[in-house]
Amino acid sequence: EPEVTQTPSHQVTQMGQEVILRCVPISNHLYFYWYRQILGQKVEFLVSFYNNEISEKSEIFDDQFSVERPDGSNFTLKIRSTKLEDSAMYFCASSEASSADTQYFGPGTRLTVL
Amino acid sequence: AQSVTQLDSQVPVFEEAPVELRCNYSSSVSVYLFWYVQYPNQGLQLLLKYLSGSTLVKGINGFEAEFNKSQTSFHLRKPSVHISDTAEYFCAVVLTPGGYSGGGADGLTFGKGTHLIIQP
Numbered sequence: 001e002p003e004v005t006q007t008p009s010h011q012v013t014q015m016g017q018e019v020i021l022r023c024v025p026i027s028n029h030l031y032f033y034w035y036r037q038i039l040g041q042k043v044e045f046l047v048s049f050y051n052n053e054i055s056e057k058s059e060i061f062d063d064q065f066s067v068e069r070p071d072g073s074n075f076t077l078k079i080r081s082t083k084l085e086d087s088a089m090y091f092c093a094s095s096e097a098s099s100a101d102t103q104y105f106g107p108g109t110r111l112t113v114l
Numbered sequence: 115a116q117s118v119t120q121l122d123s124q125v126p127v128f129e130e131a132p133v134e135l136r137c138n139y140s141s142s143v144s145v146y147l148f149w150y151v152q153y154p155n156q157g158l159q160l161l162l163k164y165l166s167g168s169t170l171v172k173g174i175n176g177f178e179a180e181f182n183k184s185q186t187s188f189h190l191r192k193p194s195v196h197i198s199d200t201a202e203y204f205c206a207v208v209l210t211p212g213g214y215s216g217g218g219a220d221g222l223t224f225g226k227g228t229h230l231i232i233q234p
Binding site: 048 | 158160
């Protein structure tokens with residue numbers, strides 16, 4: 001069964017450094033998403049992406065964040081200058097069609113900012 | 115804006131007993147409703163979803179949920195739980211296409227999750 005994959009599984013970085021989290025969505029899916037889950041808190045929507053542009057973003061997704069689909073398979077989330085409060089589990093998801101469709105989640109990348 | 119409330123952060127249940135995990139939502143426009151499960155060290159997996167039609171929806175692993183519009187609830191139930199059901203369960207909503215003027219790639223709004231603990 002096709003699945004969403006994410007790399008790395010765990011990323012440790014120093015405050016102020018840039019990080020890029022990578023995701024490979026399911027191949028025939030058209031909609032891509034990033035979510036984060038701070039330890040002990042709820043899963044929060046960050047951004048959605050469709051047709052090579054951001055479709056929707058939450059208030060969390062400020063200028064420090066950017067997303068890109070650099071080629072036909074990868075979908076990346078970049079954090080330009082990490083802060084301690086960016087430490088969280090970051091989940092990528094993809095769906096074949098719009099909001100009625102199931103969003104399939106990857107296993108997540110645990111980001112630790114020191 | 116929409117919100118999801120899962121009042122129970124933890125629900126301990128004996129094996130083979132029934133369980134109900136509660137979910138209430140708030141939204142000024144129509145939404146679709148979902149239940150996701152997260153097993154330890156894994157991503158979120160869809161259990162079931164309600165889009166329209168019959169208010170009782172059946173999902174994987176013997177789970178079902180009932181949509182109650184008047185009570186704005188979408189409680190998850192299973193008649194007999196197994197040790198393997200130990201996991202975190204998340205209720206989520208997303209705006210229906212008619213409820214948002216965006217491109218249709220709308221993010222899910224999650225509840226805080228309920229940790230289901232199955233006791234032998």
